[in-house]
Structure formats: C-alpha cells, structure tokens
Amino acid sequence: MTQTLFPDLIVNGEAVPHTAIANEAQNHDAPAGKPGIAWRKAAHAMVVRTLLLQEARHRGLTASPQDLAPGRTETEEEALIRGLLEAQLTVEAPTEAELRAEYDRDPARFRSPPLWEVSHILIECDPRHAEERATAKQRAKEIAAQAHASPKDFARLAKESSDCASGAQGGRLGQMRPGDAVPEFERVLRTMSEDEVTPDPVLSRHGWHVIRLDALAEGAVLPFEAARTGIADAMEKLRWSVAARAFVAELMKRADIEGLPPMAA
Incomplete structure (x- = not known):
C-alpha cells in the first residue's frame, strides 16, 4: 500500500498526513490481501479524531492528561478529546425499572467470572x-x-x-x-x-x-442485586456511546472534508 492509492485527506482545511493514517491502519482489521480496507477505516477514524480536536481547540479547551494505568498517561490530544466529550455529552442514568427489565430479559447473561x-x-x-x-x-x-x-x-x-x-x-x-x-x-x-x-x-x-x-x-448466575451495578454501568456506557456517535455525526455534517474514501459495504 503506497501513499498514492488515496488522495490527500483534508478536514476543514487541515491536511491529515498519510503517515498518520498508515499508523492508524495498524489498529484496524482487513481481509488478507486487501490493505485498502484497513486504510479506509483508518482514514475515517482520523477524520473523527481531527474533527474532535478542532472542536476542542475552537472552544478553547485545555488538556489535563489523566493517568490511565501504571506507566500510561493520556496524551494531550487524548485529554482534549475526553474533555470535549465530557463537556458536550450528558446522559440520563437508567431508572430502577429499566435496570430490572434489562436483568429480567435474560438473567443468564449475568454471571460471576469464569x-x-x-x-x-x-x-x-x-x-x-x-x-x-x-x-x-x-x-x-x-x-x-x-x-x-x-x-x-x-x-x-x-x-x-x-x-x-x-x-x-x-x-x-x-x-x-x-x-x-x-x-x-x-x-x-x-x-x-x-x-x-x-x-x-x-x-x-x-x-x-x-x-x-x-x-x-462457568460462573454462576448472579442475583439482580449483585448484577445491578454492572447493568447500570453498561447501560450508561451504551447511552454515552450513542450520544457520542450523534455528536460526531453532527460535526461531520458541518465539516468540509476532501479525499475521504468511501467505506466498503
């Protein structure tokens, strides 16, 4: 795969280096012999990253990197994106009735660790x-x-x-x-x-x-009281993910993007 396979990627006037897309492509799966699919996925990921960073800087946000794990700290760009999403996104906590309904749908999903x-x-x-x-x-x-x-x-x-x-x-x-x-x-x-x-x-x-x-x-099926916190966390993460995708979709709708290859069907 060479840099000439796809045109230059430009997001709101900001060029995304081919080297950055190539580095990102290593994080995406593709069928054997079809590296272009990984490149396309990487290009879309880099557009999202670029749009989020542009929006964070437009709002004047400053990076406050946090420790993620021993020896692993956020980069400034990661901290900017996190700060933007924390400032932009709000999701409602699930109600007790919603938690109970999710558990009752299939209690066998909630087990102690295998x-x-x-x-x-x-x-x-x-x-x-x-x-x-x-x-x-x-x-x-x-x-x-x-x-x-x-x-x-x-x-x-x-x-x-x-x-x-x-x-x-x-x-x-x-x-x-x-x-x-x-x-x-x-x-x-x-x-x-x-x-x-x-x-x-x-x-x-x-x-x-x-x-x-x-x-x-196999782990044993947990009672509702033991599974409740995990269910609440999962539901909130799902709602946050849906909100984040909607936010990104709105940024992309307003953006001027050149050279973004279409995703395969």
Whole structure:
C-alpha cells in the first residue's frame, strides 16, 4: 500500500498526513490481501479524531492528561478529546425499572467470572514489524496444524517450540480469570469450548499464540442485586456511546472534508 492509492485527506482545511493514517491502519482489521480496507477505516477514524480536536481547540479547551494505568498517561490530544466529550455529552442514568427489565430479559447473561485452565504455544515477534510478524505467523500456523492433527502432542509441541517460559511445563498457564491475560488473548478464550485448540494463531502484543482451553468453569448466575451495578454501568456506557456517535455525526455534517474514501459495504 503506497501513499498514492488515496488522495490527500483534508478536514476543514487541515491536511491529515498519510503517515498518520498508515499508523492508524495498524489498529484496524482487513481481509488478507486487501490493505485498502484497513486504510479506509483508518482514514475515517482520523477524520473523527481531527474533527474532535478542532472542536476542542475552537472552544478553547485545555488538556489535563489523566493517568490511565501504571506507566500510561493520556496524551494531550487524548485529554482534549475526553474533555470535549465530557463537556458536550450528558446522559440520563437508567431508572430502577429499566435496570430490572434489562436483568429480567435474560438473567443468564449475568454471571460471576469464569475460570479457565489454559495452555498455549507462543511464537514471539514484534507485531509492529510486518515482515517479522508474517514470518512468525507462518511458523505459528504450522504448529497449530500439528496441534489439530495430533492433540495429544500439544505439550510436546510447546516444549519444543514455545518462546514462553511456560513451554517447559508443556505450555500450561494454569488457572486464569478475566483480566489475567492481555485483552486479545482473553477475547478468544471467551469464545472457546473445553479441549478446543484455536484453529488459527492469535496475535497479541507478545506475538502469535496457539491456545488450548484445557478446562472451563462457568460462573454462576448472579442475583439482580449483585448484577445491578454492572447493568447500570453498561447501560450508561451504551447511552454515552450513542450520544457520542450523534455528536460526531453532527460535526461531520458541518465539516468540509476532501479525499475521504468511501467505506466498503
């Protein structure tokens, strides 16, 4: 993918560098062989970011970066966007009746955290480097195919191939709960069944993983009183998201945008 594939992107007279779109494209999925889809998604994301920053500066807002996690602090641009949305958006808290209705719709959705017994094989790489990422993925795919062809050999494959220290224990990571693994890893765990091995390697910040779910203990259904806070948080976040999308849509409606490629259907 080269810079000439798409025209220059200009938002209210402000040019968005191709390098910024290319960096953003790394955060968006696309089918193999179709990098233009990731570029389009990234271009739309950069338009939204640019519009929000322009609006924040137009209103004279100042950045007050907050700590997000140990060693992770907001950038000034992130703080400006957060400040703008906090100043602009207001959502009503759900009523007790709405909370109860959401719970009663399907109480089985509200459970205590699951417990996973997990093994994996890690093929280490820096996912930011395309060539290194591709080479590691090919190796991980070969190992995944071997694990599916002979499931009983998973521990041996881990000992022989894994770049994780757990390889010495046959890839066993032991028991894990939500939050114990990086988000990319956990998202896949939540979709797996007992004794399942991922058909394709899973990419995380550490490299490619071939994952086996050795055992699964589903959490128990929570009573309404225990689930209430979580339901309220989820409903408020949804309402905030809807309001944010409407706000962005209004900014885009008023904006002068050149060179924005259409999104694929």
